[in-house]
Every structure is written in C-alpha cells, then in structure tokens.
Amino acid sequence: xxxxxxxxxxxxxQQNEDDEPRSALLLDGQPTGHVLPGAVLEAxxxxxxxxxxxxxxxxxxxxxxxxxxxxxxxxxxDAAELGAAYSTGSFTDLALHPPDTVSFRFIGSTEWTVRxxxxxxxRLPLVSEPRGVSRRLGFSRRFVVDGDPxxxxx
Numbered sequence: 001x002x003x004x005x006x007x008x009x010x011x012x013x014q015q016n017e018d019d020e021p022r023s024a025l026l027l028d029g030q031p032t033g034h035v036l037p038g039a040v041l042e043a044x045x046x047x048x049x050x051x052x053x054x055x056x057x058x059x060x061x062x063x064x065x066x067x068x069x070x071x072x073x074x075x076x077x078d079a080a081e082l083g084a085a086y087s088t089g090s091f092t093d094l095a096l097h098p099p100d101t102v103s104f105r106f107i108g109s110t111e112w113t114v115r116x117x118x119x120x121x122x123r124l125p126l127v128s129e130p131r132g133v134s135r136r137l138g139f140s141r142r143f144v145v146d147g148d149p150x151x152x153x154x
Contacts, residue, residue, distance in 0.1 A: 001098045004046045007053065011039050021057050025074065034074050038066045042091040045102055047116050050077065052102065052143070054091055063089045065106050067114060069142050078142035080135045082106060084149075087132075107132070112147035 009023035012035065021039035025032045038055030042065070045052040051070040056063055064083030071077050083089065089107035096102055100116045120140040129135065132149045 001045065001047045001096050001100070001102075003094070003096065004044045004051070007041060007044045007051065009036070009039065009041045009055070023055075027074070032074050036066075036068060036076075043094050043104075045096065047100065048118070050116070052114065052116065054094075054104070056091060061088055063087070063107075065089065065091060067143070067145065069116070078135075080129070080133055080141075080143075080145050082112065082133050082145065082147075084132050107149060110147050110149045112145065115144045115146070117142050117144065 006028050008026045008029065010026055012022045012024060014021065020037055022035050022037055023039055025034040025036055036055060039058040040056045042054040042056055049072045053068045053070065055066040055068065062085065064081055067080045067082065068076060069078045084107070087107050091104060091106050093105045094102065095104070101113055103111055103113045105111055120142055122139060123141045125137050125139065129145060130147050130149070133145050135141070
C-alpha cells in the first residue's frame with residue numbers, strides 16, 4: 001500500500017452549468033481513454049495492483065468526494081460518494097494504515113476510513129453505509145467506508 005503520483009485528471013468541458021464535472025484520467029500525463037466523474041484528484045493509493053482514487057468536484061459550497069477503486073486495467077471495481085447538500089469540505093490528513101486501510105478527514109472534523117477488500121463483499125443497499133455516503137444500487141462492494149459525521153453546528 002502506497003501513495004502514488006502517477007495519475008492526474010484533465011477536466012472535460014461541461015455541456016451546461018448544471019452538469020456534474022467529468023475528467024479524463026491520465027496515467028503519467030498520458031490519456032487512458034477513461035473518463036471519471038469529478039474535477040480534482042485529491043490523492044491516489046496503490047494497493048495489490050489496484051488504484052484507490054479520491055476525487056472532488058471543485059464546488060466550494062457543496063463539495064462532494066468520490067472514492068473510486070480501479071483494477072489494474074483501470075476499470076471501475078467500486079465507487080462511493082461522500083457529501084451532503086450545502087456541506088463544505090476539504091480533503092485532508094490522508095494516512096495509510098497497512099495492510100488495507102486508508103483514513104482521511106472530509107467535511108468538518110469527521111475522520112473517515114476506507115478498508116479495501118480482497119474480494120467482493122455482500123452489502124444491503126441503503127442500510128450498509130454511514131450517513132453521508134451513497135453508492136449505486138447494488139448488492140456488493142470492494143471497499144467499506146466508515147465514519148460518524150455529526151450534523152452541522154454540533
């Protein structure tokens with residue numbers, strides 16, 4: 001498990017102002033042919049030939065963090081989004097906890113962890129994630145996001 005700097009993003013033009021930002025994924029400055037949601041690559045972690053990317057939207061007063069796990073061929077294995085309406089946040093304090101866990105802070109003082117899984121694990125949609133975390137509808141995951149966000153003002 002290690003932080004890697006071989007990835008970057010090239011923001012794509014938006015069709016209209018309300019579209020979510022999308023960016024081309026670059027590997028060592030070269031286009032990979034893959035486009036991911038988001039605008040700013042905050043960090044990338046390499047783990048067992050896979051790549052865990054942390055991507056924000058660059059929206060100052062309603063920031064979201066996308067967590068994307070790619071396989072060795074840069075295909076998306078799993079993805080989750082962390083954020084809430086009208087919540088501001090910045091991605092800070094990234095730390096590696098080998099063999100399989102990453103921690104960071106985002107939105108307030110909440111410490112979040114991502115534990116990477118060696119294989120797909122069953123999950124129940126809508127009840128398997130902490131408050132503020134969303135995923136596509138599905139019954140499996142390749143990483144577990146954990147945190148205990150407090151309501152604003154606490």
